[in-house]
Amino acid sequence: MTNKIERDFTSLKKAVSGIRKSLKQGSDIDDVYSRLNALEVRLNSQLEVMSKFESIANRTKNAYDELLLTAIKKNSLPDEVFFDIAQAPDVRKISDALSQNGICIIRDETIVELARNAQSEMNDFLEKVKDDISKKIYTELDDVIIDGVDEIKGGHNGRAGQDKAVLHVRGGADDGLVDVFNADRIFPSLAAIKEGLRTGYVKDVIDRAIPGMEFENINVYINKGVTKTRGFHYDSRSPVVKIFIVLTDVPDHSYGPYCYELGSHLDEVTIEESFSGIGFTSFRKNDAYFSNYKNVIACLGKVGDIVISYQHGSHRGFPQSPDRTRMMGVQVLRPKKP
Structure with a gap:
């Protein structure tokens, strides 16, 4: 999961770099907007993935904490x-x-x-x-x-x-x-x-x-x-x-x-x-x-x-x-x- 997120962010950085380059070169504004919209879709998708990852991490940590509390009760x-x-x-x-x-x-x-x-x-x-x-x-x-x-x-x-x-x-x-x-x-x-x-x-x-x-x-x-x-x-x-x-x-x-x-x-x-x-x-x-x-x-x-x-x-x-x-x-x- 972590490697996938890193790859996606690298790809997003390249996309942002490409848009900046297009703006500097005076590319057609409609083309730039189109690429920005595509980037927004990808960002939202990435945020959704991260949100799911965070949710899983939270549930895992909470479960881990509960297990430790159980161990505390058992240990003398x-x-x-x-x-x-x-x-x-x-x-x-x-x-x-x-x-x-x-x-x-x-x-x-x-x-x-x-x-x-x-x-x-x-x-x-x-x-x-x-x-x-x-x-x-x-x-x-x-x-x-x-x-x-x-x-x-x-x-x-x-x-x-x-x-x-x-x-x-x-x-x-x-x-x-x-x-x-x-x-x-x-x-x-x-x-x-x-x-x-x-x-x-x-x-x-x-x-x-x-x-x-x-x-x-x-x-x-x-x-x-x-x-x-x-x-x-x-x-x-x-x-x-x-x-x-x-x-x-x-x-x-x-x-x-x-x-x-x-x-x-x-x-x-x-x-x-x-x-x-x-x-x-x-x-x-x-x-x-x-x-x-x-x-x-x-x-x-x-x-x-x-x-x-x-x-x-x-x-x-x-x-x-x-x-x-x-x-x-x-x-x-x-x-x-x-």
Whole structure:
């Protein structure tokens, strides 16, 4: 199919070149119009072929995504990536697991109360600003800016760089996800969790696994009935780490758990190819166009669990049931600037 399209486009280019030549040579205008009409017919035919090809590609990708979601449900979280702080695991062991798999999950009962308090603070906050959110326009309140429809310039960095917390409702592939930038400014319990991450064993794990990373802003993701999520993808070619703090129980897949392809951060060739784009198929730039179904897992868990994830590995969110809610604190780390 691809070779045929390439041949047809080459032929169309020759036709256009011939028409241009005729115009320069002062050919009969009726002849030129006739050739233009013939070219239009061929272009419409070609567009129809491409439309069919795109439709097939979309259906294929959707079916592939569904198969991966089925695999995620069947695959269990391997013991090698789960650690319970109550068992006093060695930082070296956690760090090695992170380096090998690109992800690890840590159960830490000491932050459960803080996590539950943060959840309560967020629920109160969302109730207070729900009318402002529904307006979908830029609104500046005493302690937070509501972004409206991407009105703050500069994307992620623009929102993170504001003097206040910023509430942003995503669209597109993650339609409905609420992203609160610099959430520690309005949620005291999250500020306490943030301080613990930056001074405790989590920092030691990351420093050993991937030295030279720098803590950036901490956000909160709030998913309420987000039934459509982007498929497996990479956030970056170069190392980026996210620490997810689970703020609501995620006992099963209906809650929309974070999902990861184990070891995918090590496949530099596939990562690079994903960022090159896949032409006019339904794959977007930095989509993972291949995932090993044996290695895709979901991070089910409890309030207070900590998930450390390499974002230069393949990951996605699992689609939620319409009546489910999931909240997660999100601490970003990037390489220190020289």
